[in-house]
Amino acid sequence: MKKALFIAGAAVLLLAPFLHLAFPPGHPMHLSEFYVGLLGKFLCFAICALALDLIWGFGGILSLGHGLFFALGGYGMGMYLMRQIGRDGQYQTDLPDFMVFLNWKALPWYWALSDSLVAQLFLAFAVPGLLAAVFGWFAFRSRIQGVYFSIITQALTVAAMLLFFRNETGFGGNNGFTDFKRIAGLPITSPGMKVALCVASAVALIVCYLVARWLTQSRWGRILQAIRDAEGRVRFLGYDPVAFKLSAYVISALMCALAGILYVPQVGIINPSEMSPAASIEMAIWAAVGGRGTLLGPVLGAFFVNGTKSVFTVWWPEGWLYVLGALFIAVTLFLPTGLVGLARRLRK
Amino acid sequence: MTPGLLEAGAEAHARALTRIATAGEPVFNQGVALYVEDIKVAFDGFQALAGLSFTVGVGELRCVIGPNGAGKTTTMDCITGKTRPDSGRLHFGSNLDLLTMTEAEIARAGIGRKFQKPTVFEALTVTENLELALAGDRRARFAMRARLSGEQRDRLDELLKTVHLAPERERVAGLLSHGQKQWLEIGMLLAQDPKLLLLDEPVAGMTDEETERTAELFLSLEGQHSLVVVEHDMAFVGTLAGADRTVTVLHEGQTLAEGTMATVQSDEKVIEVYLGR
Numbered sequence: 001m002k003k004a005l006f007i008a009g010a011a012v013l014l015l016a017p018f019l020h021l022a023f024p025p026g027h028p029m030h031l032s033e034f035y036v037g038l039l040g041k042f043l044c045f046a047i048c049a050l051a052l053d054l055i056w057g058f059g060g061i062l063s064l065g066h067g068l069f070f071a072l073g074g075y076g077m078g079m080y081l082m083r084q085i086g087r088d089g090q091y092q093t094d095l096p097d098f099m100v101f102l103n104w105k106a107l108p109w110y111w112a113l114s115d116s117l118v119a120q121l122f123l124a125f126a127v128p129g130l131l132a133a134v135f136g137w138f139a140f141r142s143r144i145q146g147v148y149f150s151i152i153t154q155a156l157t158v159a160a161m162l163l164f165f166r167n168e169t170g171f172g173g174n175n176g177f178t179d180f181k182r183i184a185g186l187p188i189t190s191p192g193m194k195v196a197l198c199v200a201s202a203v204a205l206i207v208c209y210l211v212a213r214w215l216t217q218s219r220w221g222r223i224l225q226a227i228r229d230a231e232g233r234v235r236f237l238g239y240d241p242v243a244f245k246l247s248a249y250v251i252s253a254l255m256c257a258l259a260g261i262l263y264v265p266q267v268g269i270i271n272p273s274e275m276s277p278a279a280s281i282e283m284a285i286w287a288a289v290g291g292r293g294t295l296l297g298p299v300l301g302a303f304f305v306n307g308t309k310s311v312f313t314v315w316w317p318e319g320w321l322y323v324l325g326a327l328f329i330a331v332t333l334f335l336p337t338g339l340v341g342l343a344r345r346l347r348k
Numbered sequence: 349m350t351p352g353l354l355e356a357g358a359e360a361h362a363r364a365l366t367r368i369a370t371a372g373e374p375v376f377n378q379g380v381a382l383y384v385e386d387i388k389v390a391f392d393g394f395q396a397l398a399g400l401s402f403t404v405g406v407g408e409l410r411c412v413i414g415p416n417g418a419g420k421t422t423t424m425d426c427i428t429g430k431t432r433p434d435s436g437r438l439h440f441g442s443n444l445d446l447l448t449m450t451e452a453e454i455a456r457a458g459i460g461r462k463f464q465k466p467t468v469f470e471a472l473t474v475t476e477n478l479e480l481a482l483a484g485d486r487r488a489r490f491a492m493r494a495r496l497s498g499e500q501r502d503r504l505d506e507l508l509k510t511v512h513l514a515p516e517r518e519r520v521a522g523l524l525s526h527g528q529k530q531w532l533e534i535g536m537l538l539a540q541d542p543k544l545l546l547l548d549e550p551v552a553g554m555t556d557e558e559t560e561r562t563a564e565l566f567l568s569l570e571g572q573h574s575l576v577v578v579e580h581d582m583a584f585v586g587t588l589a590g591a592d593r594t595v596t597v598l599h600e601g602q603t604l605a606e607g608t609m610a611t612v613q614s615d616e617k618v619i620e621v622y623l624g625r
Contacts, residue, residue, distance in 0.1 A: 238455035
């Protein structure tokens, strides 16, 4: 039953984007470009919610800085996309426009890999992964827990945001990267590319889901849950909680980076606002609304909250933040296990 | 080879065995499992332990009693690495210096602890709780691919029977009764197969029947494991100590008296501070 549901869900996500290509515009089965883009975005958000749930729902570690890993992945991909513009920019030079604007004559050293998709993808995973490993190691070794951990992760992403806002940092300042033209020589706005990116996001979500399921059902996952419930006991059983928390945190950061890598070519822009505290807090809301400590919950939560957001931004744009706040309060008060918990309760 | 050389070799080997190590297996070549020597701990000026010393022999069952605030739990905290004493020495076997080891290293060296408040993993089932405690590789990498071997399955079944939780094996631990949680925690302790068991008020909240069974269980462990039982319940201590086992009485962070239950009960200082005048 569960397996059948999973296969059906995966099939829908994988096949839906093809409706854009298979049917001509105007046909009732045609999925417009707008909805392909929206689906792609939601799939990336769902990966983030799943990643956050892995450490929050199962490990009891609430990170309010996961937007940073998402943005670093996105910037990594963005660097490659900027180089792919080639001489088609405003200034028609080899350097990206913002560098010309700053009067730079050559690429900074950290752009060295940006001409190669493979090398740049490696960087887009390695930088957030390493940052999570170093930051997490210090935080977990010092036994920073609970709200203190949430606060310092929040501070970390704000610090990074301020750094990326500076023009001299070399990532386009507050405008970030935009105006992308192609990926691997192929035009980025073609219908085929849009569908390909959307399908890639669906594959990424399915793979992340399966990895998360395998991890949480392994002994590693049970120890992670044990750390959440009684860390002292785990230590006195001879396990070192640091290793488990750190591996969970790094895996989670890598999933977020993957989401960022897929997100940027689909929305066509990355700027420091992705590192704002609100962006990271929203991820926590997706996971909470869907249901912490379940794997399906965060995915549903990301779709539900962002779907509602899309409706409200058309209907009543000023009202969205109030609705989001009310939703979060309602879930915290009445649905501690989120939508999935509600469904379970209704079935009984 | 000359007898002199042989002797020198044997001595060097003995020295190597008892060299103070900071990790690994304890060596019990002196017949002593745990040395506690002149431990002092102060919390914000309150002297919780004021030069506490005692030793526990290999395979011994030792009862520790004392009024509230005598330092019983603090002693356990020091031995397991949760609290670092201000001064003193703590050795496990003749070679391990517990003061330089982390909680996890101490646990891996073979010291298991039962908390005063039963601490089990409430979201996991009874079997899963025991499985995590089973002796084995403790690294995160290993845990991702770990599978139970047939031998471990048998051991789990045996443990479930020992702690009378076989009918509850698939139940979530959070749903167990207080006494059952105590049993589960004892089961987890046994699953670790520790050389030294520290039991902090193991029968608190148990029914009389459960208490009796617990006493039987501990007595059956004597000899294979060293046990330190900290308890308030005098009847329980009486059952455990019997006529000839040693009881240590703590008071204000020091050893007040040590001896058989009868000796301790007739000690005037003990009567004054603990057993009531």
